[in-house]
Amino acid sequence: MTSATPTATTTSDEAVSGSPSVLEGRGAGGATSHELPALVIDEPEKLAPEDARELSKSLFDRLTVLEEGTHEYQYVRNTLIEINLTLVRYSARRFRSRGDDMEDIVQVGTIGLIKAIDRFDLSREVEFTTFAIPYVIGEIKRFFRDTTWDVRVPRRLQEMRMDLARANDKLTSKLGRSPRVSELAEHLGVSEEEIVEGQVAANGYNSSSLDATVNDEEGEASLADVLGERDEAMDLVEDFHALKPLLAQLSDRDRKILELRFGDELTQAQIGERLGLSQMHVSRLLSRALTGLRTGMLASN
Numbered sequence: 001m002t003s004a005t006p007t008a009t010t011t012s013d014e015a016v017s018g019s020p021s022v023l024e025g026r027g028a029g030g031a032t033s034h035e036l037p038a039l040v041i042d043e044p045e046k047l048a049p050e051d052a053r054e055l056s057k058s059l060f061d062r063l064t065v066l067e068e069g070t071h072e073y074q075y076v077r078n079t080l081i082e083i084n085l086t087l088v089r090y091s092a093r094r095f096r097s098r099g100d101d102m103e104d105i106v107q108v109g110t111i112g113l114i115k116a117i118d119r120f121d122l123s124r125e126v127e128f129t130t131f132a133i134p135y136v137i138g139e140i141k142r143f144f145r146d147t148t149w150d151v152r153v154p155r156r157l158q159e160m161r162m163d164l165a166r167a168n169d170k171l172t173s174k175l176g177r178s179p180r181v182s183e184l185a186e187h188l189g190v191s192e193e194e195i196v197e198g199q200v201a202a203n204g205y206n207s208s209s210l211d212a213t214v215n216d217e218e219g220e221a222s223l224a225d226v227l228g229e230r231d232e233a234m235d236l237v238e239d240f241h242a243l244k245p246l247l248a249q250l251s252d253r254d255r256k257i258l259e260l261r262f263g264d265e266l267t268q269a270q271i272g273e274r275l276g277l278s279q280m281h282v283s284r285l286l287s288r289a290l291t292g293l294r295t296g297m298l299a300s301n
Contacts, residue, residue: 015098019272020281021269024290047083047086049086052083052084052086053127053128053129055083056080056083056084056128057122057128059076059079060080060120060122060128061122062076063076063077063080064122077118079115080117081110081113081114084113084117084128084129084132085106085110085113085230087113087129087132087133087136088106088109088110088112088136089106089109090133091109091133091136091137091140092101092105092106092109094137095140095144099100103262105140106144108139108140108143109136109137109139109140110137111130111139112136112137112138112139112140113132113135113136115135115139116128116131116132116135116136117132119135119237120132148255149287154201157197157198157201158201160194160197160198161198161201162204163188163198164184164188164195164198164199164202167179167184167187167188168184169182171184172186181195181196181199239297242297242300243297246292246296246297247293248294249296250293253275253285254285254289256275257271257275257282257285257286257289258286260274260275268282268283268286269282
C-alpha cells in the first residue's frame with residue numbers, strides 16, 4: 001500500500017494497533033467475539049486507484065463470509081461504495097455536454113455502482129472496475145433515456161436520437177457538410193422513413209416555454225406571440241353552435257336539400273333529379289330554408 005492507504009480505528013477505547021482488522025475472518029455462523037471496528041478513510045475520492053483496487057478485493061473477500069442484512073455486512077458494503085465512487089465520477093464525465101447537473105448524474109451512476117457491488121462475483125476473476133463501469137454507464141444512459149425527455153416517445157426513438165447524433169457528427173466531419181437523410185439511412189442501415197421519424201421525435205427532447213422571450217423585428221416578444229397564426233375557422237365556432245338547434249327545427253326534406261347542396265355540393269338540378277323535384281321547386285325550398293336559418297341566427301345574436 002502507498003501512503004494513501006486508509007487506516008482502521010475502533011469505536012471502543014482499544015488502541016489502534018491492538019484493534020482487530022476489518023478484514024479479519026469470522027467464526028462459524030458469522031459470529032464474532034468483538035465489535036467490527038470502524039474503517040475511517042480520509043478523503044476517499046483521493047484514494048489512489050491501485051489502493052482502491054486492493055482494498056476492494058479484500059472487502060469483497062470479507063463480504064462473502066458475512067451474513068447479508070447484518071450490521072457488519074452493510075458496513076463493508078457501504079465502504080465498498082465509498083471507495084469506488086471515483087469510478088462513478090470518471091464515468092459521469094463523458095455526459096458533461098448534456099447540460100444536466102453533474103451531481104444528479106453522479107447520484108444515478110451510484111445506483112449502477114451499487115448494483116455492480118451486489119452482483120459482483122470474485123470467482124469470475126474479473127477486475128471489479130471492468131465489471132462495474134458498464135453498470136454505471138448503463139444506469140446513467142437509462143436515466144437520460146427515461147426521464148430527460150420533455151415529451152415521452154417510444155424507447156426505440158429515444159435510442160434512434162442518440163444514433164442519429166453520433167452519425168451526424170461522424171458524417172459531418174467526413175463530408176464537410178450536414179448529411180442528407182439518405183446518407184444517414186445508409187450509414188445506420190435503416191430506412192429513410194425511420195430516419196425522418198427519429199428526427200421528428202428528437203424535437204421532443206427539449207421544449208421551450210410559451211412565455212420565453214424572443215427577439216423579433218419589433219423588439220422582444222414572448223414565444224407565444226410569434227408562433228402559429230390565426231385560425232379563421234375558429235370564428236365560425238359560435239355560428240355553428242347557434243346554427244345547430246335551428247337545423248334541428250327544419251323538416252327532413254329541407255335538411256336533406258341543405259346536405260346535398262352544401263355537403264355533397266350538388267347543383268339544384270341534380271338535387272331535383274335525386275329527390276324527384278323540379279329545379280325551380282328545389283330553388284324555392286332552398287331559399288326558404290336559408291332565409292329561416294338566417295333570420296334565426298340574427299335573432300340569436
